[in-house]
Amino acid sequence: MPFVAFINSLLLLGMGALMGFTALMFPATRFVFLEAALLTLTVGGCICFSTMNQRGGWNRLHSFLLTGSAWITAALAGALPLWLWDLSFIDAFFEAMSGITTTGSTVMSSLDDTERGILLWRALLQWIGGVGFIVAGIALLPIMRVGGMQLFQTESSEKGEKELASAARFASATIWVYLGLTFVCTLVYISGGMTEFEAIAHALTTVSTGGYSTSDSSFGLFESAYLQWMGTLFMLAGALPFAWYIRVLNRGVLRSEQVRALIVTLVAVILGLTVWRVLTGGTPVLETLRLVAFNVVSVVTTTGYATTDYTTWGPFAAAAFVCLTAMGGCTGSTSGGAKMMRWIVLLRSVNAQMKRIHAPHGIFSVRYEGRRVDDDVMSGVMTFFVFYGATILGLAIALGLFDLDMTTSLSGALTAVANVGPGIGEVIGPAGNFAALPDGAKWLLSFGMYAGRLEMLTVYVLLVPAFWREVT
Amino acid sequence: MPFVAFINSLLLLGMGALMGFTALMFPATRFVFLEAALLTLTVGGCICFSTMNQRGGWNRLHSFLLTGSAWITAALAGALPLWLWDLSFIDAFFEAMSGITTTGSTVMSSLDDTERGILLWRALLQWIGGVGFIVAGIALLPIMRVGGMQLFQTESSEKGEKELASAARFASATIWVYLGLTFVCTLVYISGGMTEFEAIAHALTTVSTGGYSTSDSSFGLFESAYLQWMGTLFMLAGALPFAWYIRVLNRGVLRSEQVRALIVTLVAVILGLTVWRVLTGGTPVLETLRLVAFNVVSVVTTTGYATTDYTTWGPFAAAAFVCLTAMGGCTGSTSGGAKMMRWIVLLRSVNAQMKRIHAPHGIFSVRYEGRRVDDDVMSGVMTFFVFYGATILGLAIALGLFDLDMTTSLSGALTAVANVGPGIGEVIGPAGNFAALPDGAKWLLSFGMYAGRLEMLTVYVLLVPAFWREVT
Ligand SMILES: [K+]
């Protein structure tokens, strides 16, 4: 337990330092960020000093406590400047949770006129949240056996000194790839005509598939075809497995079932929707392709930028976008949703079952990336989908208690749990905003984003009393 | 193959006889039913004579062909009188498919002024569809290994002479229970003040959890509290496993995990919604309890009667009813949806997975009705849920192509695939009707009802080319 508190205190110290940096850069909001930094650093420092020397034991259950608490700590610290600045507490908490979980649903409007310090802070929250999730996906989720992630449990997740060192090397390589992508993305955005501030803010939220923008028009502010195609590319980059980048860089091996499945699906959906739009709406082919590609990639990678209000494309497109919202990118990336690995395992298991109809006594094992998927992983994936569906439906019903209409409650629950950002409908659609929702709904959605980011199970394990008896 | 055609011809002959009976009873629609009977009996007779002596081989794959074709044959024959009478072909087919799958969505209005012959025919279709589904669930689905139904594969599904005889005895006992329930239900309805015709028509569609009524006000026409409570009771009776009745009658053993789970869930949901209604709406307790109980049991047993438009209870109730629509009664009953057995297996498997988090190397097997559930059944259940979800979502997207709003397409797809009947929203809600939908949407929904009734997999297997290569 003290070690969990110690790591949380490091997180607070890091975030306090970032607040200090923001204070230095933007005079208009200097006092807000200085105050927040002071408070965060003090609390972080106290916890750090009181826990740094009592290491205590460490077991698998502490991983749940660590992930579960880190996202709450970061959301609270992230909310602090927003609250001190101008927002109510729930609005600040919602905005920070939406940031740190890389969801990108926002309660703020008039973004174009908002202080730059605040805009950068929102973008930084998403960027930290993205890298935090990748590191958790490499270091913690596999040993926590959450949602079939034990599939990625390699020797490097075990306890030996040598393996720990190699895991640390791997994690730091990942962070370098993340930094590199963000840097290149910033340069590309500048070369396309964004101001430096816009480029940095959007690069931070593109690579993290977060989706916060500096304008109410979201990415639609940039009408350049070049910028929109580059945005599409870098959103996709944020949704690819970071372990895959490292393998490509180290060994030049491109092959990955997840990456292939994601790209094939995207190409099929984009072509299908483009043809449908051109045939029914008569819009120009290339412009339609660009619009469709950007918005489909944005939803599937769970980034949530919009360049147009695609919900005005009619009920068919709205229904298609709802389904895409649930999909998600690859595991081991910054993106949310159910993710490709799980869809692949699910579909292959269904396929094996179909074969068994023809040959009831045949043995059809499910393979993934060349290895046999064992029953434990299979039921982990199945459990993930059960919790995923149950969380979304339960949240939608609970939102109904606040008299939200069905489209808003269902798409709101879905977009929160899948960490996408925009919903469907007039209120929370890509052109809308979550500010108008009642406070209770904002608390519920904050919980949905939190549960979705931690792949449900992590949060639900914390709610079981038996866990707390065992963990101490 | 000839045997499959032979059984279908028997079905046609039986339905032709029922048309003849309806013609005799109701002079106003005599010629319609005589014409239909003549046509059906002629076609049925020809097929029967040409196939009765060529038995041919029989293998497991023929079961798919038999179930798949029987529901189409019955829907076509069932549509014939409706088409000859007054409806367009798609309306007649939709109505008959909705009948034979015991869905109960209707395109007909002014039911109170409709010829009784037509009303009885709709009720008879549901009654036949109900008993057909129970028999298929006992005799065919377990050997077809559809949706985990191999769980119910006992020696009686195997091929020995003695076992076939015992399966036949079991099926005939089931039919007697079904007849008995229908008879008692009719008497109870008469004793509560229904006319004989109303009582028979409603008993036929209560026990089959079909939900067709003789009035536009559905069961709401009968304001008697006694009748509404009895309706609640007999809808529940239709959703209990018919094998359970036989066990109770033979051996007096009441214990059944499915029955218990269904009743516990119903009590919890009914009490919860009643308390919420009383607290927020201030309605009288007993009347609210009756209204809630009737409508919840109606949706969960997938009957689909309504005594009130519960979608006017606000978004929370609407969301709750949408989720209840997906639930379903017990396997081996007439009801649709995912059914209790599968929810139980699903939840226990999730529970086992949660336990594995605490003890990664422990073995936690899933048990059902005292027996261990093997992996084959588990993945059958998982496959069911995948196809269930995919069919509903795919159908909802396809309905979007006809410019239906999201509530209508989603709840329409759900209510069709779960064989419930009413959807949510102004168009297809409990107070509405499917007549206004475009023809394409009606075809899609007919397919949804068909796929849902045959537990998806049966239909999808027929769509795989490899099946047709193997079956001949
Ligand atoms: K996002």
Ligand SMILES: [K+]
């Ligand atoms: K029904």
